[in-house]
Amino acid sequence: MAASTNENNTEPPNASKMNGHTSSESPSSSVLQVERHDYTDLAPATGTRELAHSMNGFDPIYTDIVDYIVRCTHRIWDERDIGLIYTHYTHNCVLYGTMGTVYDRESIVRDTIQRLVSLPERRGMATQVLWCGDDEKGFYTSHLVTGSGRHSQDGLYGTATGKTFTSRTIADCMIYRNKIYREWVVADTMAILKQLGVDPNVFAEEAARGLFEKGVESVDIGENRRIIGQTIPEMGKPDFSSLANNEIEATTLEWLHDMWNCRMFGRVEKHYAPNAQYHGPKMVELYGPAAVLHQHLALLGSIPDAIWMPQHVCSNPCEEGGVKVAVRWVMEGHHLGYGGLYELGKPTGARLQVMGITHYHVKGGKVVDEWDVYDELSLLTQVKLAKLVEGKKKGSA
Numbered sequence: 001m002a003a004s005t006n007e008n009n010t011e012p013p014n015a016s017k018m019n020g021h022t023s024s025e026s027p028s029s030s031v032l033q034v035e036r037h038d039y040t041d042l043a044p045a046t047g048t049r050e051l052a053h054s055m056n057g058f059d060p061i062y063t064d065i066v067d068y069i070v071r072c073t074h075r076i077w078d079e080r081d082i083g084l085i086y087t088h089y090t091h092n093c094v095l096y097g098t099m100g101t102v103y104d105r106e107s108i109v110r111d112t113i114q115r116l117v118s119l120p121e122r123r124g125m126a127t128q129v130l131w132c133g134d135d136e137k138g139f140y141t142s143h144l145v146t147g148s149g150r151h152s153q154d155g156l157y158g159t160a161t162g163k164t165f166t167s168r169t170i171a172d173c174m175i176y177r178n179k180i181y182r183e184w185v186v187a188d189t190m191a192i193l194k195q196l197g198v199d200p201n202v203f204a205e206e207a208a209r210g211l212f213e214k215g216v217e218s219v220d221i222g223e224n225r226r227i228i229g230q231t232i233p234e235m236g237k238p239d240f241s242s243l244a245n246n247e248i249e250a251t252t253l254e255w256l257h258d259m260w261n262c263r264m265f266g267r268v269e270k271h272y273a274p275n276a277q278y279h280g281p282k283m284v285e286l287y288g289p290a291a292v293l294h295q296h297l298a299l300l301g302s303i304p305d306a307i308w309m310p311q312h313v314c315s316n317p318c319e320e321g322g323v324k325v326a327v328r329w330v331m332e333g334h335h336l337g338y339g340g341l342y343e344l345g346k347p348t349g350a351r352l353q354v355m356g357i358t359h360y361h362v363k364g365g366k367v368v369d370e371w372d373v374y375d376e377l378s379l380l381t382q383v384k385l386a387k388l389v390e391g392k393k394k395g396s397a
Contacts, residue, residue: 057177122149260308301339322363
């Protein structure tokens with residue numbers, strides 16, 4: 001399942017200044033922002049842009065780190081230059097996905113080929129890229145992609161249905177001298193299955209059996225330290241200094257901790273604008289704090305003993321006004337209740353881990369947009385795997 005690695009930022013504490021701005025300044029006009037621009041503006045066919053910041057060790061085609069992540073993704077996936085993976089990933093790159101972990105570059109090449117064969121008409125459009133770091137310490141990017149296509153080939157998703165689909169993916173990358181050496185990919189596979197009419201239970205069962213036959217078993221974590229013994233959860237303000245680089249990042253992590261770990265869901269009303277829009281798993285679109293609150297409470301309802309742990313945070317001022325903040329996080333707990341994860345069915349008690357990445361657009365101190373990506377298929381697969389392991393134990397008893 002998804003790895004719960006806790007990676008420190010690649011940048012030192014003053015990284016917000018290294019990005020060329022602080023959280024209160026206007027973004028540099030020379031660094032790419034993808035939200036309001038056509039791809040031909042980002043990667044013009046003729047002419048070149050000036051170098052926005054130092055890119056020592058990177059291919060000369062790239063003018064800044066946003067250009068790097070958007071352009072190389074386009075070249076590999078849309079232009080089908082899969083071989084660029086060899087010059088853009090280290091040989092020992094670790095890729096953490098919601099359905100498992102890949103530990104080498106060649107596996108990434110093979111997986112890319114399989115996905116392009118299964119969905120040859122898929123196109124991924126950069127929605128936004130948030131970043132931090134520099135070319136001396138290394139860069140970190142959080143890349144939100146909206147993918148769409150048509151299921152026109154037999155393969156990973158079964159017999160071709162001819163149906164169209166749209167889904168969201170966020171990929172976080174650690175990059176040094178033109179090569180990605182660590183990546184976290186959260187793809188909303190459940191959204192694709194639902195739109196294609198593929199039974200997620202059958203798909204998850206096959207995925208779980210494949211893991212089971214390889215000797216992978218779900219390991220129960222026991223207490224997750226949200227509540228120790230008979231004490232109450234830690235209600236104080238955690239020290240996020242090792243993650244946050246500026247005030248807005250620290251504030252975001254603090255109210256998220258209050259909401260998820262202290263169960264203070266009233267924070268939604270306090271920190272979201274009245275007209276806030278929520279873009280969630282399975283391509284759900286919700287409006288207003290009440291709807292956002294219920295969406296988050298429904299996730300916790302399925303995993304009522306969950307603890308929420310931030311893994312990384314970065315932020316950038318944006319051309320649309322305000323600041324955008326990217327948070328990579330993990331939730332761990334057990335399937336002990338009913339909630340918004342309807343596909344999981346009756347509570348099983350199975351240990352569950354949710355790896356997610358969320359982008360927030362903050363204006364005037366309030367969240368006006370939230371892009372939340374986690375994969376319900378991964379959770380369903382974990383439930384199926386736990387049942388297989390339980391059956392094995394009963395059979396050997």
